[in-house]
């Protein structure tokens with residue numbers, strides 16, 4: 001089944017809309033109304049999340065050697081972010097193109113997860129391939145890994161953008177619980193690699 005996500009020149013890229021229709025993502029502006037202590041606490045929490053998310057990203061990029069192009073103009077017109085396997089580079093649009101900081105960082109975590117599948121790293125088959133079952137499985141892995149990384153960074157978004165994106169892929173391949181469990185296992189390994197943790201599962205996978 002064809003999905004509304006382009007694959008260009010060995011790259012996975014992500015449109016500004018997920019396969020399914022968006023449903024009212026929360027806007028960051030919600031948190032900028034003038035304030036009381038509750039709002040200040042909320043802003044401080046938001047700042048902590050940004051710091052943690054950015055630290056995770058900076059640490060992984062430095063350790064892995066994955067290249068990063070912020071404010072990239074090299075993405076397909078309808079894409080907000082992508083990972084190109086051939087050049088081992090993550091590209092993302094300016095932060096203003098995203099509905100919220102949560103969405104920006106969750107999207108970046110998704111692309112970081114893709115980069116762990118590069119042949120030099122975990123060597124997953126669904127990176128930079130035409131739309132296929134392997135491609136969809138890779139999307140499930142990247143989405144689940146980004147959810148794990150969100151949790152690490154303290155991001156617990158109520159936005160439905162990413163859940164709808166994943167739902168689209170689950171429905172596209174009619175993925176049952178066993179596929180989700182399989183993808184979650186690979187996603188946990190990918191998230192561990194981003195976080196610099198050497199999981200037992202990863203060791204076994206790399207040794208096989």
Ligand SMILES: [Zn+2]
Pocket residue numbers: 012013014110114138139142
């Ligand atoms: Zn993806």
